[in-house]
Amino acid sequence: MAFERIGSTEVWSGKIATVRVDRVRYDDGDEAEREVVAHPGAVAVVAHDGEHVFLVEQPREPVDEQALLELPAGKLDEEGEGPLETAKRELAEEIGKGAGQWKHLTTFYGSPGFSDEEVHLYLATELHDASAESDENERIEIKKVPLSELDDAIRDCRDSKSLIGLLWLKTYEL
Amino acid sequence: MAFERIGSTEVWSGKIATVRVDRVRYDDGDEAEREVVAHPGAVAVVAHDGEHVFLVEQPREPVDEQALLELPAGKLDEEGEGPLETAKRELAEEIGKGAGQWKHLTTFYGSPGFSDEEVHLYLATELHDASAESDENERIEIKKVPLSELDDAIRDCRDSKSLIGLLWLKTYEL
Numbered sequence: 001m002a003f004e005r006i007g008s009t010e011v012w013s014g015k016i017a018t019v020r021v022d023r024v025r026y027d028d029g030d031e032a033e034r035e036v037v038a039h040p041g042a043v044a045v046v047a048h049d050g051e052h053v054f055l056v057e058q059p060r061e062p063v064d065e066q067a068l069l070e071l072p073a074g075k076l077d078e079e080g081e082g083p084l085e086t087a088k089r090e091l092a093e094e095i096g097k098g099a100g101q102w103k104h105l106t107t108f109y110g111s112p113g114f115s116d117e118e119v120h121l122y123l124a125t126e127l128h129d130a131s132a133e134s135d136e137n138e139r140i141e142i143k144k145v146p147l148s149e150l151d152d153a154i155r156d157c158r159d160s161k162s163l164i165g166l167l168w169l170k171t172y173e174l
Numbered sequence: 175m176a177f178e179r180i181g182s183t184e185v186w187s188g189k190i191a192t193v194r195v196d197r198v199r200y201d202d203g204d205e206a207e208r209e210v211v212a213h214p215g216a217v218a219v220v221a222h223d224g225e226h227v228f229l230v231e232q233p234r235e236p237v238d239e240q241a242l243l244e245l246p247a248g249k250l251d252e253e254g255e256g257p258l259e260t261a262k263r264e265l266a267e268e269i270g271k272g273a274g275q276w277k278h279l280t281t282f283y284g285s286p287g288f289s290d291e292e293v294h295l296y297l298a299t300e301l302h303d304a305s306a307e308s309d310e311n312e313r314i315e316i317k318k319v320p321l322s323e324l325d326d327a328i329r330d331c332r333d334s335k336s337l338i339g340l341l342w343l344k345t346y347e348l
Contacts, residue, residue, distance in 0.1 A: 002233040002240040002313065012186040012193055014209040017288055019186055019193055024235050026313070035188040036236040037211050039288065059176040060286040061198050062210040066176040068286055075287070108332045111284040111291055112234040112242055113249070114191055114213065119334070139176065139200070154345075158282045160293070160334040167341035171328075 001027055016040070016075070017115075039110075039117035043087040044073035046105070046165040046173070047097060047124040052144040053169065054095045054127075055153070055162070059139055069143060069153070071162040073119075083120040091124055092132035095142050100126030105168050110160060119161045123173055147174065175201055190214070190249070191289075213284075213291035217261040218247035220279070220339040220347070221271060221298040226318040227343065228269045228301075229327070229336070233313055243317060243327070245336040247293075257294040265298055266306035269316050274300030279342050284334060293335045297347055321348065 007023035018038040025031045047054045060068040074090035076083060084102060091097055103123040110117040145153045150170050157163045181197035192212040199205045221228045234242040248264035250257060258276060265271055277297040284291040319327045324344050331337045 003235060005235070005238075011188075014185075014193070014195070015207075016209055017193075017211065019188070019191075019211075021188070022235060026233075033189075034235040035190055037191065037193075037289070039285075042287070059200075060283075061177060061179070061196060061208040062288060063283050063286045063290050063292070064179075065283075065286065068283075070286075106329070106331075106337070108334050108337055109234075109237050109239075109242075110334050111213075111289065112237045112239065112244075112333055113216070114236055114291075115211070115285065115289070116237050117285055117288075118237070155280070157280075159286055160282050160284050160338060163280070163282055163338050164334060164341065167338065167345055171341055171345050 003027065035114060037115040039115055041076040041118040041120070042073055042161070043076065043083050043090060043120045043122065044071040044161040044165055045087050045091050045122050045124050046071060046169050047091055047095065047099065047127060048147065048169065049127045052146055053150065053153070053166070054097065055143040055145055056094050057141045057143050067141070068159055069157055069162065070159045071165045073161060084122065087120070087122045089132065092130045093134040094140055096129060096131055097127045098130035099124035100128065105165070108164065121161065121165055121168070123169070177201065209288060211289040213289055215250040215292040215294070216247055216335070217250065217257050217264060217294045217296065218245040218335040218339055219261050219265050219296050219298050220245060220343050221265055221269065221273065221301060222321065222343065223301045226320055227324065227340070228271065229317040229319055230268050231315045231317050241315070242333055243331055243336065244333045245339045247335060258296065261294070261296045263306065266304045267308040268314055270303060270305055271301045272304035273298035274302065279339070282338065295335065295339055295342070297343070
């Protein structure tokens with residue numbers, strides 16, 4: 001063990017995130033305070049039909065972006081729903097697709113220096129039309145990007161989970 | 175414009191991050207509240223000498239990881255220091271190297287759904303020994319990973335900025 005948590009105080013609680021200040025003790029006896037943004041975690045989906053990868057564009061208020069290009073994605077905010085189920089639901093809600101094949105690609109921390117957010121990344125292929133209703137996604141626009149333009153999409157992408165998904169697609173899955 | 179920010183209230187301020195609740199108005203007249211974790215931003219460096227890529231392992235208290243494998247990286251927390259300068263300083267502090275060649279690879283948001291953290295990613299080559307003193311990095315261990323084992327490192331990596339850097343290295347820079 002490099003450290004153990006010996007105390008934790010919640011300092012703010014919002015609709016999505018909670019902030020706490022932890023006290024940790026290292027194995028050499030040193031102690032320190034760490035600020036942690038607790039987040040429920042998220043999923044993101046690389047969905048392609050062999051010709052196009054399906055992305056979405058949406059306003060991202062925290063970073064002042066009017067239309068950020070991203071993978072279909074969503075928070076793990078439904079009680080009792082696992083990551084793969086959330087991925088399936090989000091794919092239907094955001095781009096109106098289901099998939100015959102699902103594959104877990106990797107799971108990573110978004111910003112492990114200050115947040116515990118974990119992102120589960122999936123590949124969805126054998127796509128078919130599927131519909132799902134959601135009121136939260138009304139500002140999302142679907143962007144079909146030809147796989148022949150994948151390099152351009154990677155160079156323009158400014159969202160970490162989407163960059164990982166598109167780079168993984170190009171490197172290992174095409 | 176998809177939206178504009180019409181109000182902002184700071185609800186918590188810590189050593190690294192600040193949390194605010196913004197009020198935004200969309201172009202259709204709807205209004206909503208958005209929780210934003212404001213972060214100074216960071217840099218990360220893909221440093222290789224043609225045979226090895228230089229990674230670091232460190233405890234990451236927010237995600238309860240005793241030793242997370244990452245790129246050398248650091249926060250933009252020195253007043254007046256630009257991202258490239260921070261990258262150079264962090265490379266010297268964390269792995270004791272300087273570089274003859276620096277190249278900006280990409281810049282992205284870590285978690286644009288709830289944080290404004292932006293990460294600037296650089297490639298450093300033509301490495302040479304350099305020393306720098308820092309008291310904050312004493313728990314960092316250097317890991318030299320052979321480029322022949324890059325796929326394994328990508329599969330094991332659980333940190334978003336490091337995954338992007340390693341995938342970018344494999345895809346575009348080797």
